[in-house]
Amino acid sequence: MRARRFLTGPLSGRLAFPLVCLAVWLLTVELVTAVWPFAVDVLPTPLQVGEFMWNELTGETLAPHNVYETFWISLQRLGIGMLIAMVIGSVIGLGMGLSTSVNAFFNDWVVAILAMPNLAWALFCSLAFGFGDIGPIVTVVLTAVPYVIINVREGVRNTPSELYDMADAFGVPRERTIRHVLIPSLMPFLFAAGRYAFALGWKGLVVAEVFGGQDGAGWTIKFWYDAHRAYGVVGYALLFVIFALIFEKLLFDKLSDRFFRWRPATSGEVVEEQFTAADTVEESRRG
Amino acid sequence: MTTAVAPVSTDGPRRVSEEELARRARRRQRFKTWFWRLAGYAFFLGLWEFASGRFMPETLLPGPSAVFATFGDLWATGKVPDAFATTLTRIAIGFALAFVVGVLVGMLMQNRFLAGFFRDAVTIGVTTPGLIWALITAIIFGNREAGPLIAIVLTTFAIITVNVSEGIKTLPTDLIDMARSFGVGVLKRNRHIVIPHLAPFVFTGVRFGFSMAWKVTVLTEVFSSSSGIGFEMRTATQLFRLPEFLTWILAFYVLALFLEKVVLEVIERRFFAWRKTIRS
Amino acid sequence: MADILVQNLHKEFGAGADKVVALDDVSLDFGGHVFVSVVGASGCGKSTLLNILSGIETPTNGTVSITQDGRPARAGYVFQAARLLPWRTVLDNLLFVQDDRSAQTRERCQRYLEMVQLGDKAKKFPGELSGGMQQRVGIARAFSTEPDVLFMDEPFSHLDAITARVLRAELHAMWQATGKTVVFVTHDVGEAVELSNRILVFAKGGRLAEDVPVDLPFPRDVSDSDVALAKADVFRTFERIGALNPA
Numbered sequence: 119m120r121a122r123r124f125l126t127g128p129l130s131g132r133l134a135f136p137l138v139c140l141a142v143w144l145l146t147v148e149l150v151t152a153v154w155p156f157a158v159d160v161l162p163t164p165l166q167v168g169e170f171m172w173n174e175l176t177g178e179t180l181a182p183h184n185v186y187e188t189f190w191i192s193l194q195r196l197g198i199g200m201l202i203a204m205v206i207g208s209v210i211g212l213g214m215g216l217s218t219s220v221n222a223f224f225n226d227w228v229v230a231i232l233a234m235p236n237l238a239w240a241l242f243c244s245l246a247f248g249f250g251d252i253g254p255i256v257t258v259v260l261t262a263v264p265y266v267i268i269n270v271r272e273g274v275r276n277t278p279s280e281l282y283d284m285a286d287a288f289g290v291p292r293e294r295t296i297r298h299v300l301i302p303s304l305m306p307f308l309f310a311a312g313r314y315a316f317a318l319g320w321k322g323l324v325v326a327e328v329f330g331g332q333d334g335a336g337w338t339i340k341f342w343y344d345a346h347r348a349y350g351v352v353g354y355a356l357l358f359v360i361f362a363l364i365f366e367k368l369l370f371d372k373l374s375d376r377f378f379r380w381r382p383a384t385s386g387e388v389v390e391e392q393f394t395a396a397d398t399v400e401e402s403r404r405g
Numbered sequence: 406m407t408t409a410v411a412p413v414s415t416d417g418p419r420r421v422s423e424e425e426l427a428r429r430a431r432r433r434q435r436f437k438t439w440f441w442r443l444a445g446y447a448f449f450l451g452l453w454e455f456a457s458g459r460f461m462p463e464t465l466l467p468g469p470s471a472v473f474a475t476f477g478d479l480w481a482t483g484k485v486p487d488a489f490a491t492t493l494t495r496i497a498i499g500f501a502l503a504f505v506v507g508v509l510v511g512m513l514m515q516n517r518f519l520a521g522f523f524r525d526a527v528t529i530g531v532t533t534p535g536l537i538w539a540l541i542t543a544i545i546f547g548n549r550e551a552g553p554l555i556a557i558v559l560t561t562f563a564i565i566t567v568n569v570s571e572g573i574k575t576l577p578t579d580l581i582d583m584a585r586s587f588g589v590g591v592l593k594r595n596r597h598i599v600i601p602h603l604a605p606f607v608f609t610g611v612r613f614g615f616s617m618a619w620k621v622t623v624l625t626e627v628f629s630s631s632s633g634i635g636f637e638m639r640t641a642t643q644l645f646r647l648p649e650f651l652t653w654i655l656a657f658y659v660l661a662l663f664l665e666k667v668v669l670e671v672i673e674r675r676f677f678a679w680r681k682t683i684r685s
Numbered sequence: 686m687a688d689i690l691v692q693n694l695h696k697e698f699g700a701g702a703d704k705v706v707a708l709d710d711v712s713l714d715f716g717g718h719v720f721v722s723v724v725g726a727s728g729c730g731k732s733t734l735l736n737i738l739s740g741i742e743t744p745t746n747g748t749v750s751i752t753q754d755g756r757p758a759r760a761g762y763v764f765q766a767a768r769l770l771p772w773r774t775v776l777d778n779l780l781f782v783q784d785d786r787s788a789q790t791r792e793r794c795q796r797y798l799e800m801v802q803l804g805d806k807a808k809k810f811p812g813e814l815s816g817g818m819q820q821r822v823g824i825a826r827a828f829s830t831e832p833d834v835l836f837m838d839e840p841f842s843h844l845d846a847i848t849a850r851v852l853r854a855e856l857h858a859m860w861q862a863t864g865k866t867v868v869f870v871t872h873d874v875g876e877a878v879e880l881s882n883r884i885l886v887f888a889k890g891g892r893l894a895e896d897v898p899v900d901l902p903f904p905r906d907v908s909d910s911d912v913a914l915a916k917a918d919v920f921r922t923f924e925r926i927g928a929l930n931p932a
Binding site for chain 1: 434437438439440441442444445446448449461465466517518519520521522523524525526529532533534535536537540541543544545616619620623624627638642645647650651654658661662665666
């Protein structure tokens with residue numbers, strides 16, 4: 119009875135997914151090579167990919183930099199770009215939240231930049247700034263900045279006016295109200311902005327490095343692509359996803375726990391869940 | 406904390422013109438908003454035009470007027486409608502497939518086992534950059550038609566699935582129970598409760614999905630196609646013709662934005678008129 | 686103990702066709718160790734009155750003066766929802782509204798927390814407390830500034846009946862012990878009769894319809910016949926001014 123419940127439950131489904139994927143992958147490779155033998159070079163087997171990833175992780179690679187150096191280079195660019203985007207975005211978002219005129223001034227342009235594919239930024243920056251650090255960094259800034267603006271604006275608009283009234287009624291001085299009410303109330307929105315800036319900036323950065331980098335994660339996947347090593351492309355793609363997930367789950371979730379200790383455990387979970395739902399929706403809009 | 410005597414001026418607002426005043430204030434506000442909006446357009450377009458040839462050479466940053474002129478030149482060559490048609494066809498086919506897959510998976514996820522099974526698939530689908538699918542399909546399929554289509558399906562199905570399963574999760578069980586207690590049959594229940602409830606969710610998925618689909622389509626074309634907008638963009642960049650490149654991407658961007666923000670939103674508003682109260 | 690003098694208070698919101706009169710020519714004069722309740726149906730302007738007294742809103746017309754021995758009085762507030770800073774601990778919430786952060790002040794805040802039975806919860810965040818406890822923190826916060834007058838806006842209306850009853854008893858004890866002037870807005874007539882010396886009955890349109898003194902000994906029990914009679918009396922007043930008629 120118990121065993122049956124487990125077998126039809128979500129956990130066993132979750133476990134089954136990678137197995138089925140692996141089986142389908144192997145089967146496809148077998149079938150395609152049987153029909154069309156030349157495909158061997160093109161369709162990588164799971165074994166090839168696994169071997170490639172293991173070599174990369176142990177620091178052995180044919181590419182100019184090993185995987186750690188590569189990701190470190192990209193991370194530095196991402197960090198600088200995010201920082202610039204956070205600063206610019208916070209200033210503009212604050213202005214847009216506080217004044218309808220400023221909002222009207224920027225709004226359509228924020229929407230326009232948001233809807234622009236990061237491919238366009240990447241190609242443009244690679245042509246305009248040449249190969250190097252500036253192109254990818256500018257791409258990160260342009261990709262992330264509208265999300266920071268929108269989040270900060272939302273934070274300003276959702277300001278807890280009942281707490282300001284309370285502070286007013288008790289005659290609390292202005293600078294103390296700013297420190298204890300305004301700033302803490304903006305923190306969750308700033309944090310969400312940081313998360314978006316990371317997730318979307320990362321995607322933009324990779325595309326920018328493909329077209330305008332001399333090194334970094336995007337450039338390296340292009341390296342394997344140009345070398346016609348499909349297992350390299352697939353393996354590196356998996357490393358990408360793992361890298362992003364580690365940051366998302368380990369770094370941001372930990373930071374969130376630390377920053378927002380005041381959120382009660384039960385409803386905190388709900389908040390976080392809603393947050394990630396909105397997150398995925400927003401994120402995936404960028405493609 | 407002190408509450409001092411609060412002497413307040415005794416002349417209240419003049420009642421005669423109160424309504425007129427309110428209307429005037431509203432009009433002034435609308436005027437102000439439009440003024441600043443237009444000021445924004447003037448500022449950014451002006452900055453762009455000004456920067457071209459001054460901060461950056463005109464060959465690297467052609468201004469809006471140059472882009473507009475280039476569009477005229479491109480149109481004269483007759484390449485524009487072909488390229489647009491090719492890319493739009495790919496988007497239409499790929500997105501239709503993604504829609505079917507997305508809705509199907511969303512419906513299958515009602516089952517507990519399958520919900521677990523597809524959970525990570527959806528996470529991967531949502532988090533993996535479109536670039537990766539574009540590169541993988543490009544290396545496997547070369548410039549065959551299947552490449553872009555599969556890339557579109559893989560990047561967009563998850564967002565539709567997320568929305569559909571969200572809709573199913575929030576099905577109004579109270580209304581369904583109500584209908585059942587009145588003896589309303591299954592078909593009628595589906596038609597009047599389930600489908601009207603799910604439709605907005607599906608539509609949201611479509612809107613998000615479309616905005617991703619056109620981007621990834623152009624991206625795959627850059628890598629592996631010999632026709633379409635992305636191909637033209639690649640050609641322009643390889644020849645270092647920035648004005649042409651910018652014109653291609655901006656022209657298609659305007660079209661996609663029009664479809665996304667105007668066409669889809671108008672359809673949505675027409676179909677879901679009953680939701681208006683919630684939104685405003 | 687403060688003296689509250691309100692003269693010809695008038696307040697309206699909106700303009701033209703949307704105009705709403707919230708308070709219509711209200712004059713009041715009371716002070717000392719009294720507990721004054723303001724009752725009336727929703728929309729009769731009782732919350733507006735409190736907001737004006739506490740300085741959150743300004744009147745359209747009229748004057749308000751709240752003094753203590755001739756100087757402006759200190760005031761404390763308890764709101765309908767507790768209005769605590771969710772990101773600060775209970776003790777920090779009390780310290781937020783103090784003039785200084787000296788050891789003395791800390792000790793005083795801790796003492797008021799103990800008065801509302803929350804001495805051991807000082808380091809908790811508001812989100813970790815129940816609704817009743819949060820409202821207790823709100824009450825402790827209002828008392829902790831040692832005000833001359835306390836304004837309360839339906840502080841128990843969000844709580845379940847049993848918790849509200851316990852908190853009413855605590856509030857009464859604190860009022861007796863500290864000798865403050867309290868202005869208490871509520872829509873619950875029973876609550877008003879149980880706690881106050883005076884009940885101000887407001888009618889629709891923000892008019893002060895009746896000023897009912899309640900001269901019964903404390904502690905009062907709602908099931909007591911005198912208290913029940915006083916309650917019935919207030920209800921009769923409601924009936925007479927037409928407050929019970931459907932709008």
